[in-house]
Amino acid sequence: xSDDDIAKAVRTWAEQxxxxxxxxxxxxxxxxxxxxxxxxxxxxxxxxxxxxxxxxGMLEEIALVERTQxxxxxxxxxxxxxxxxVGPAPARARAFVDELRAMRFPRLGHALEQMKxxxxxxxxxxxxxxxxxxxxxxxxxxxxxxxxxxxxxxxxLRALAERAEGVERIxxxxxxxNFSQ
Amino acid sequence: MNFELDEIVIEERCRQSALAxxxxxxxxxxxxxxxxxxxxxxxxxxxxxxxxxxxGKRRMVxxxxxxxxLMACPAGSSEFACCGYLVLVLASNxxxxxxxxFLQEYLADNPGFQVYANYADxxxxxxxxxxxxxxxxxxxxxxxxxxxxxxxxxxxxxxELVEFCALREGLLLELKTKTDEIDNLLTVDSRxxxxxxxxxSPPQVFSSSEKRTASPAARLAAARRVLDAGxxxxxxxxxxxxxxxxxxxxxxxxxxxxxxxxxxRIAFISLGGLRMTPTLRTAARRRHPHDPxxxxxxxxxxxxxxxxxxxxxxxxxxxxERRIAAASPAIMRYLCMEPPSxxxxxxGHAPAPAAALGAALAER
Numbered sequence: 001x002s003d004d005d006i007a008k009a010v011r012t013w014a015e016q017x018x019x020x021x022x023x024x025x026x027x028x029x030x031x032x033x034x035x036x037x038x039x040x041x042x043x044x045x046x047x048x049x050x051x052x053x054x055x056x057g058m059l060e061e062i063a064l065v066e067r068t069q070x071x072x073x074x075x076x077x078x079x080x081x082x083x084x085x086v087g088p089a090p091a092r093a094r095a096f097v098d099e100l101r102a103m104r105f106p107r108l109g110h111a112l113e114q115m116k117x118x119x120x121x122x123x124x125x126x127x128x129x130x131x132x133x134x135x136x137x138x139x140x141x142x143x144x145x146x147x148x149x150x151x152x153x154x155x156x157l158r159a160l161a162e163r164a165e166g167v168e169r170i171x172x173x174x175x176x177x178n179f180s181q
Numbered sequence: 182m183n184f185e186l187d188e189i190v191i192e193e194r195c196r197q198s199a200l201a202x203x204x205x206x207x208x209x210x211x212x213x214x215x216x217x218x219x220x221x222x223x224x225x226x227x228x229x230x231x232x233x234x235x236x237g238k239r240r241m242v243x244x245x246x247x248x249x250x251l252m253a254c255p256a257g258s259s260e261f262a263c264c265g266y267l268v269l270v271l272a273s274n275x276x277x278x279x280x281x282x283f284l285q286e287y288l289a290d291n292p293g294f295q296v297y298a299n300y301a302d303x304x305x306x307x308x309x310x311x312x313x314x315x316x317x318x319x320x321x322x323x324x325x326x327x328x329x330x331x332x333x334x335x336x337x338x339x340x341e342l343v344e345f346c347a348l349r350e351g352l353l354l355e356l357k358t359k360t361d362e363i364d365n366l367l368t369v370d371s372r373x374x375x376x377x378x379x380x381x382s383p384p385q386v387f388s389s390s391e392k393r394t395a396s397p398a399a400r401l402a403a404a405r406r407v408l409d410a411g412x413x414x415x416x417x418x419x420x421x422x423x424x425x426x427x428x429x430x431x432x433x434x435x436x437x438x439x440x441x442x443x444x445x446r447i448a449f450i451s452l453g454g455l456r457m458t459p460t461l462r463t464a465a466r467r468r469h470p471h472d473p474x475x476x477x478x479x480x481x482x483x484x485x486x487x488x489x490x491x492x493x494x495x496x497x498x499x500x501x502e503r504r505i506a507a508a509s510p511a512i513m514r515y516l517c518m519e520p521p522s523x524x525x526x527x528x529g530h531a532p533a534p535a536a537a538l539g540a541a542l543a544e545r
Contacts, residue, residue, distance in 0.1 A: 061476040064470075064471065064473050064476055065473040065476050067473070105478045105480075105490075106478075107425075107478055107490075107493055108478050108480070108490045108493070111490065111492050111493070133483075133491070134480075134481075135480035135481070135490060136480065136490040136491050136492055137480045137481055137482045137483060137488070137490060137491065138482060138483050138491055138520075138522075139491045139492075139495065139522050139523070139526065140483075140522075173492060174491060174492055175491070175492065175495050175522075175526040176491065176492040176493065176494070176495030176496030176497075176498075176499060176526065177496075179492045179493060179495075179496035
């Protein structure tokens, strides 16, 4: 495909999906290989407009940070597996965006995994839930108690007290203690 | 340091001022000097410019300040740990161009580089404030809406300001800069009542994000010289940018600092993580599309700003705090625009009230 053909195909996709002008311009500003790779991904995974907008931003940022091209990012094994894989397109599209996010925020992803594992290790009874702050944007832990009787309430407090050390460990992790950079 | 100017605009009512005379006499010959009846129009964004904010930096406007010169620091908020800094506005905008700078949002509607010809009124205002608050130590700085020393070679304001403050008890002037433009300072005796502070960044941040600033080594060398000339010195590691390898680089920067200046002679070191409102982030990325440090692992924090996700930010700030404390526990440390919980996690105690911290810093 020539550069003109790629630009034409991108414009057609944008028109069919009502993509806004700013994101269309962002897409067209990519080098031709990259623009074509994004188009290929959008077609294979049947990306929704919101997914494409998010993916474009993350792809550009990953490429900038790693001093490479968007097409090179899209050629990486984890993304290629998703792009060339089988299964329903919506599920693959979600996996694609998740994978991009993991690439864009590698240390955040690692920290989240570690903390989610700590939450699972608490083995909380059904009446208790521990919620991590969105994207670890703060150091505040949300602890939810759902009970229907005084007995359940007392039980939940006892269960929580038994897990105090584990909860403190999560709070320490949220505050950056033992965080490996 | 030589900063490029496209134009100098002088407000008619300031034509005879000492500042206008100095600026005209010291301006490069190639820079046109124009006069205008009301300079408020000249500071507005240039219509049709691809980068109106950047264009504003290259248009020096010598004008009369209509508003008060003293204001509370715009970064101050009850939400955050705050140092109680009082801002003396003698200029607005900055010829340097840091990609993360909050002025890109704060001065978006008035980007012209303003210097105020009636700055003597600021001295009178300071005098009145000191009289109203007898016995209270005040820390006043000129480096919030502008770099305190950029263009000082042309304006020469720093000398008068340092001399004014040298005679006032209970007043500490802070000149905050990323330049090495200290020649004027070396010709006056501050009597220990002026503190010069530098924002310090590792070489990677300097080369990626701090256009037209002095190099980290030049800043440290300048700090050494003003210290030897009787000034106090302080340092701001702010913003701390959490790129991969940042901890190693910032710790090396601190080692360089302590090798150059004895920790015992440092008045304070402030720390603060990178933070950007969504508007600032958009403006910064539009103006600096090739700066990878603007694409770190920032997430939307509860205060509506993008900040490095908490465990990483807190861990990095704590590592720096430990290194500073190890060098000398006597160095005063504080955090800028960080919530109290991060203050406790990094410094081990709740933040002092702004006024108390401001007074303590003023008495250093």
